[in-house]
Amino acid sequence: MSTGNAFLxxxxxxxxxxxxxxxxxxxxxxxxxxxxRSALAGLGAATAVLAxxxxxxxxxxxxxxLQALRLVVGALLLVFGLQWLRxxxxxxxxxxxxxxxxxxxxxxxxxxxxxxxxERAGVDWYGFTLSFKGVLLEGLEVVFIxxxxxxxxxxxxxxxxxxxxxxxxxAGVGVAVRAPLARVPExxxxxxxxxxxxxxxxxxSVEGAGADWPGSDAAILGVLGFVLLWSFxxxxxxxxxxxxxxxTVEAQA
Amino acid sequence: MKWLAGFxxxxxxxxxxxxxxxxxxxxxxxxxTAALAAMGVAxxxxxxxxxxxxxxxxxxxxxxxx
Numbered sequence: 001m002s003t004g005n006a007f008l009x010x011x012x013x014x015x016x017x018x019x020x021x022x023x024x025x026x027x028x029x030x031x032x033x034x035x036x037r038s039a040l041a042g043l044g045a046a047t048a049v050l051a052x053x054x055x056x057x058x059x060x061x062x063x064x065x066l067q068a069l070r071l072v073v074g075a076l077l078l079v080f081g082l083q084w085l086r087x088x089x090x091x092x093x094x095x096x097x098x099x100x101x102x103x104x105x106x107x108x109x110x111x112x113x114x115x116x117x118x119e120r121a122g123v124d125w126y127g128f129t130l131s132f133k134g135v136l137l138e139g140l141e142v143v144f145i146x147x148x149x150x151x152x153x154x155x156x157x158x159x160x161x162x163x164x165x166x167x168x169x170x171a172g173v174g175v176a177v178r179a180p181l182a183r184v185p186e187x188x189x190x191x192x193x194x195x196x197x198x199x200x201x202x203x204x205s206v207e208g209a210g211a212d213w214p215g216s217d218a219a220i221l222g223v224l225g226f227v228l229l230w231s232f233x234x235x236x237x238x239x240x241x242x243x244x245x246x247x248t249v250e251a252q253a
Numbered sequence: 254m255k256w257l258a259g260f261x262x263x264x265x266x267x268x269x270x271x272x273x274x275x276x277x278x279x280x281x282x283x284x285x286t287a288a289l290a291a292m293g294v295a296x297x298x299x300x301x302x303x304x305x306x307x308x309x310x311x312x313x314x315x316x317x318x319x
Binding site for chain 1: 268289291304309
């Protein structure tokens, strides 16, 4: 397997695992508070919409010339990846609260228990829409990542393999423990995904713009190391800055 | 019309997110790379130099507005 393809599967797996952990939390809250029938109906309906999206968009993307595709996909992934990376760095440096799956689960559960019971088409409407929206929104990110990564690297099936492994793993553990997967190091995973998305974004944007990388596909490793190093430097600088700010505030108080 | 606006807003939030300046600077950097490549200059280094700057700028903006 080439460097590019190995990173394709790994990136797809990590990104999809993070999104699926978040979707699982919402489905669990809907199921426990409003009943499994409505939660599973919402999950099924959202999965069907996502499947239609993949079937409609997947083949269309393969028709676009590779250089144009890499330019557009690279730019999108770079903007998208920098969003993830910015949030991850803000979390790691203490400027933003860490993502807490247990707290999110507790909040969703409380809101779902307090909501009014309205039955439509034989299912509890709140439970259905909560599960449907959660899976659809998190799933759209999975679809976006799998289709863009896969098409730009020339192998949507390989990206889908990474997503499928993540699905089996997260769903399997979720069914087994019937609790939010709070032990998954989600903040670290998000940091890793941000680094990966940014790396691929830089790599494909440059190729799509018509420039050549020295070392061809192997340059991905260099870009990855560079993005990772810079991210750690930023976390270190911001942590130090935040500590100094807190000390100044404490001294003034 | 309302649905269309909502649809557009969703994709804007999804792709561009909290900081529109990142998207603008990324597009400018890619366009500059394409322009240099079209002139026959080896331009692979431009984006790896621009991205750290864009990330740093975006973080400063996020911290300032927090």
